[in-house]
Amino acid sequence: MANGTGGTFKVNQPTTTYHPGALATNTTYYWRVDEIEVDKTTKHKGDVWSFTTIRPGGGIRGQYYRDTSLSGAAVINRIDPQIDFNWAAASPDASLPVDSFSIRWSGEIEVPFSEAYTFYTNTDDGVRLWVADQLIVNLWTDRRAPTEAKATIELVGGQRYPIVMEYYQGNADGDAVAQLSWESPSIARQIIPQGALWPPPS
Ligand SMILES: [Ca+2]
Structure with a gap:
């Protein structure tokens, strides 16, 4: 989810890693991980986390x-x-x-x-x-x-x-x-x- 604009669901992820590709500079990204138990029905909604990428320095x-x-x-x-x-x-x-x-x-x-x-x-x-x-x-x-x-x-x-x-x-x-x-x-x-x-x- 970028810029807090109501993010989009990305992918069901069978492993514990996810590569989002290149990120923009000076941008705040929000992300949330939901889990589904092995019974395939019980869901756990994760917290929303965020971080901001750096911008290139200006001298x-x-x-x-x-x-x-x-x-x-x-x-x-x-x-x-x-x-x-x-x-x-x-x-x-x-x-x-x-x-x-x-x-x-x-x-x-x-x-x-x-x-x-x-x-x-x-x-x-x-x-x-x-x-x-x-x-x-x-x-x-x-x-x-x-x-x-x-x-x-x-x-x-x-x-x-x-x-x-x-x-x-x-x-x-x-x-x-x-x-x-x-x-x-x-x-x-x-x-x-x-x-x-x-x-x-x-
Ligand atoms: Ca001198």
């Missing part, structure tokens, strides 16, 4: 500023699929200077499993990272080279948490790098994929 909002302190109006507002940038000695965009710019990425993150997640920032220059409203990385200083920081936090599978990463490229130190990765007992270290990230709820 994270990026707001880009023309100074190192995220002040004034953002000159770029866009959705970045991931935080995985190495601009080297260049600028992210013609509307930004090569040096002295800053970025705030914000949105939500959904984790697949209930376990400890280690977040890794790799930046040149400064970075601050909040996950689940906790400031877990705070290195708001110039860097002479891409520098890693990490922090571990317990999260619950299937839940969405706010995530914010702020970053700046300083005035004097050439290269600009900003990357955000994660790792858990179930996930090998990787750049956080687009499918786990969402723009802020509107």
Whole structure:
């Protein structure tokens, strides 16, 4: 039964498994299993259960500023699929200077499993990272080279948490790098994929 629209009887099922075929994303499915006893007349009506399939993630909002302190109006507002940038000695965009710019990425993150997640920032220059409203990385200083920081936090599978990463490229130190990765007992270290990230709820 899909969308709670009064579902349809699917099939008499002689075994304990049923394969419904491919499911749509971002859809709630309802299902009920009735049993008939071996006398073929006594019926037991089951409970209605439901679940909602995930929708593909939409990346994270990026707001880009023309100074190192995220002040004034953002000159770029866009959705970045991931935080995985190495601009080297260049600028992210013609509307930004090569040096002295800053970025705030914000949105939500959904984790697949209930376990400890280690977040890794790799930046040149400064970075601050909040996950689940906790400031877990705070290195708001110039860097002479891409520098890693990490922090571990317990999260619950299937839940969405706010995530914010702020970053700046300083005035004097050439290269600009900003990357955000994660790792858990179930996930090998990787750049956080687009499918786990969402723009802020509107
Ligand atoms: Ca730099």
